[in-house]
Amino acid sequence: MTLISLDGNTLTAAEVMRVATGNAQVSLSSDAIPRIEAARAVVERILSNNETVYGINTGFGALVHQRISSEDLAQLQTNLVRSHATAIGELMSKESVRAMMTVRINSLSKGNSGVHPEVLQQLVHFLNYDITPAIPRIGSLGASGDLAPLSHMALSLIGEGEVLSGNGETEPTLNQMKKHGLIPLELRAKDGLSLINGTSQMCSFLVLAEQRIADLLVYADLALCTSIEARKASVKPSDVRVHDARPHPGQVLVSRRIRAILKDSPIMESHSNCEQVQDAYSFRCAPQVHGAIYERLLSLQNTLDIELNSATDNPLIFPDLSNPGSHEVISQGNFHGEVLALTADAMTAAMFELGSISERRIDQMLDPARSGLPAFLAKDSGLESGLMIVQYVAGASLGELHGHAAPRSIFSTSTSAGQEDHVSMGATACWNLLQATNRLSEVLACEFIVACQALEFNDVQPSNVIVAMKQRIRSIVEPLEGDRSTSADIISVANELLDGAWLARVEAEVGRLPR
Numbered sequence: 473m474t475l476i477s478l479d480g481n482t483l484t485a486a487e488v489m490r491v492a493t494g495n496a497q498v499s500l501s502s503d504a505i506p507r508i509e510a511a512r513a514v515v516e517r518i519l520s521n522n523e524t525v526y527g528i529n530t531g532f533g534a535l536v537h538q539r540i541s542s543e544d545l546a547q548l549q550t551n552l553v554r555s556h557a558t559a560i561g562e563l564m565s566k567e568s569v570r571a572m573m574t575v576r577i578n579s580l581s582k583g584n585s586g587v588h589p590e591v592l593q594q595l596v597h598f599l600n601y602d603i604t605p606a607i608p609r610i611g612s613l614g615a616s617g618d619l620a621p622l623s624h625m626a627l628s629l630i631g632e633g634e635v636l637s638g639n640g641e642t643e644p645t646l647n648q649m650k651k652h653g654l655i656p657l658e659l660r661a662k663d664g665l666s667l668i669n670g671t672s673q674m675c676s677f678l679v680l681a682e683q684r685i686a687d688l689l690v691y692a693d694l695a696l697c698t699s700i701e702a703r704k705a706s707v708k709p710s711d712v713r714v715h716d717a718r719p720h721p722g723q724v725l726v727s728r729r730i731r732a733i734l735k736d737s738p739i740m741e742s743h744s745n746c747e748q749v750q751d752a753y754s755f756r757c758a759p760q761v762h763g764a765i766y767e768r769l770l771s772l773q774n775t776l777d778i779e780l781n782s783a784t785d786n787p788l789i790f791p792d793l794s795n796p797g798s799h800e801v802i803s804q805g806n807f808h809g810e811v812l813a814l815t816a817d818a819m820t821a822a823m824f825e826l827g828s829i830s831e832r833r834i835d836q837m838l839d840p841a842r843s844g845l846p847a848f849l850a851k852d853s854g855l856e857s858g859l860m861i862v863q864y865v866a867g868a869s870l871g872e873l874h875g876h877a878a879p880r881s882i883f884s885t886s887t888s889a890g891q892e893d894h895v896s897m898g899a900t901a902c903w904n905l906l907q908a909t910n911r912l913s914e915v916l917a918c919e920f921i922v923a924c925q926a927l928e929f930n931d932v933q934p935s936n937v938i939v940a941m942k943q944r945i946r947s948i949v950e951p952l953e954g955d956r957s958t959s960a961d962i963i964s965v966a967n968e969l970l971d972g973a974w975l976a977r978v979e980a981e982v983g984r985l986p987r
């Protein structure tokens with residue numbers, strides 16, 4: 473199995489996904505260990521000199537002015553974890569918990585947190601032995617980090633709480649620890665705070681969402697091109713000259729992808745000299761719309777790359793061996809998830825736009841007055857309703873996607889007796905984005921089903937890329953020979969679009985599409 477070395481600086485979203493899905497194990501980089509030990513030495517010096525420093529020997533939040541005696545420091549950290557493990561709601565998925573743990577290890581590996589190396593080793597053991605803490609999803613305000621969910625993770629490290637045992641069941645953490653010869657972690661000064669004070673839950677949701685969105689945007693272009701072929705729309709709006717005249721990078725890329733997908737299409741050739749001057753906006757302006765959405769993904773990926781390799785707890789430690797002192801420890805706000813919250817909200821709004829333009833193309837294909845095809849693509853219109861209600865389903869999913877597009881980051885609440893008086897709701901925004909991918913996949917599934925049925929009325933073959941994609945659809949969805957329920961078809965296609973395997977198979981047959 474692949475071994476991913478975590479050093480605090482080079483982790484990628486793809487690597488997090490490999491660990492999250494059980495396709496890689498992790499280790500601490502040899503480069504990270506000296507940094508971790510140097511930061512820990514600062515903590516030990518503060519304790520030995522009896523200095524007072526927040527997060528090391530004081531209370532937390534509004535209790536910052538409470539000095540804690542040296543003999544109570546271990547109990548302080550344990551109490552912190554126990555009291556903060558108050559999350560509610562459904563359990564996080566195994567993949568999202570493993571992603572969260574990976575992100576937390578990497579953040580602590582930067583060497584700015586001051587945790588004892590045994591903390592990181594315990595997290596590594598949990599990942600590699602496939603021990604997954606049972607963590608309720610709801611409880612983070614996105615500052616100070618994801619306190620409640622991360623506290624449930626930390627609770628398992630000290631041998632308390634529960635872990636996933638398979639089939640949605642849980643069991644006491646100690647059961648699985650004993651099976652692998654692990655003993656509960658002893659928390660030392662600052663260890664508990666560093667474990668729970670960070671953006672790792674919101675980051676995990678954002679990683680899972682990014683993986684899905686990157687594929688869904690390519691699928692959206694494939695759905696568009698299938699609809700272009702079915703509707704006998706024009707490829708001319710994707711002419712390279714058009715987009716060189718307005719060279720936004722997303723627009724340029726999408727137009728290039730459209731040209732690649734429709735290259736040498738017999739259908740496009742068959743009506744290259746038709747009398748239709750212009751197509752509806754949902755076809756003609758697709759490069760501009762899909763391209764703008766792609767640029768939101770680029771922004772998300774850039775933000776995620778930075779966040780995955782950031783120190784996000786408080787206080788942070790910056791060892792200065794030549795001049796030790798209080799300046800080595802800084803109380804600050806890197807735990808605040810505003811950048812992730814705003815990024816997630818922007819991406820969710822963009823996905824609504826992608827679903828909206830997709831639903832409009834469905835309407836164009838089902839309306840005989842505009843498509844020239846049988847009404848609702850039925851074999852016997854009137855007696856049969858054909859795919860009429862597929863558009864309704866797309867509209868219903870789009871309605872829910874519209875609800876997801878309402879920004880979560882615009883709400884804040886004051887907590888901890890006013891000490892923590894502005895929060896990001898980053899975990900809520902990132903979770904909302906992940907859920908929105910489900911709704912977008914449903915809308916795109918509806919467009920694929922409608923476009924493939926419309927192609928049945930054309931004796932001319934579409935492009936090789938569309939043929940390959942249509943074969944994937946037809947492996948699940950039979951051509952419509954009469955009225956029948958298409959509910960299972962839509963659900964199955966939507967699930968395949970979230971999985972991404974079809975895209976890999978299509979590209980294996982016809983070559984990689986432009987990215």
